[in-house]
Amino acid sequence: MSEFFFFYGTLRHEALLSAVVGRKLAPQRAVLPRTCLVEARDGTRELAFPIPVPGPDGLEGVMVALSAKERARLDYYEAGFQRDRAQVLSNGQPTDVWLYRPAPGRWQQGASWEFAHWQARWGAIAVAAAQEFMRGFGSVPADRALARYPQMLVRAASRLRAEAMPTPAELRRQAQPEDIVIEAETVGYAHFFAVEDYRLRHRTFSGGETAPLDRAVFVSGDAACVLPYDPVRDRVLLIEQFRPGPMARGDRNPWMLEPIAGRVDPFETPEEAVRREAVEEAGLSVGRLIVAPNYYPTPGAKSEFIYNFIALTELSDGVGSPGGMIDEGEDIRPHLVSFAQLEGLLASGELLNGPAVLLTLWLARLRPELRAAAGA
Structure with a gap:
């Protein structure tokens, strides 16, 4: 049986929500009455998500219906937050939903929070980090994954910089996407750094392909x-x-x-x-x-x-x-x-x-x- 969830902050970003839930969604607009958003702060440091607080206006967001398995995935990703019931307006009609709020008093309140600003600055990195975070669903306890999340953000930013780098190939091979086939990928160790184990095959200079190779990589940020x-x-x-x-x-x-x-x-x-x-x-x-x-x-x-x-x-x-x-x-x-x-x-x-x-x-x-x- 599906239930409705309302997203007012970072998970309004459709690519991020799809990475967490595990499928492409078609969210519908909804409004949470008498609420506004401020940035969450840890001391003087701005964090990458907002806090809902009472306000004179309605808070615009999106609403989607999720299955039991999708709810479990979402609970895993939002392990640092608490799930509450609320009522939103969708097409002018009241609808009961679930939403996630930070635990009271856990973070300080900052200035007003703008979704478009967050999306431009953080969106792509948040999606890449969520993909790594959700690989632990069902195998890595949520509190352990949450403790590693800051390092996931660092590695996500590194991956995006790598993808944007020029790849001159005057002398070396010009790699193609099909040149490397990853058969299996597991994380053997993950804390401040991580060790990733791969079973892969790659194209050879003679035009053939290697036998399956076992390779380990020590993963850190730039x-x-x-x-x-x-x-x-x-x-x-x-x-x-x-x-x-x-x-x-x-x-x-x-x-x-x-x-x-x-x-x-x-x-x-x-x-x-x-x-x-x-x-x-x-x-x-x-x-x-x-x-x-x-x-x-x-x-x-x-x-x-x-x-x-x-x-x-x-x-x-x-x-x-x-x-x-x-x-x-x-x-x-x-x-x-x-x-x-x-x-x-x-x-x-x-x-x-x-x-x-x-x-x-x-x-x-x-x-x-x-x-x-x-x-x-």
């Missing part, structure tokens, strides 16, 4: 790195912090010298990410960004893609301050390093971080032109 450079003083700013990767390998000194770097959050560009990270990690406001080569650091096993920049920045004595996000356990200190010393660190093997090596070599390529332009 990252962005920036090396601040002062062409007048001919110096850069590096940061130093503990890294668990070298520790796990057995490196006797897991403190790494690196460029400023961090994850590209959903709904920000790589350029916005490095400017934010420069403030968080070194108390530094960077200047003009120069694009350096972007790359996959470990394409045989990882999905991570790294964007790289050199930032023209005044680096006077004493600039930069110890930084890092305390709630993320970061402990970071900055170093002002002359370009000659930077090359020495690279030659001695003390500079072991991949983006630091790449950006040092790229800066060496651009340095004469940058110093000449600065009158150095």
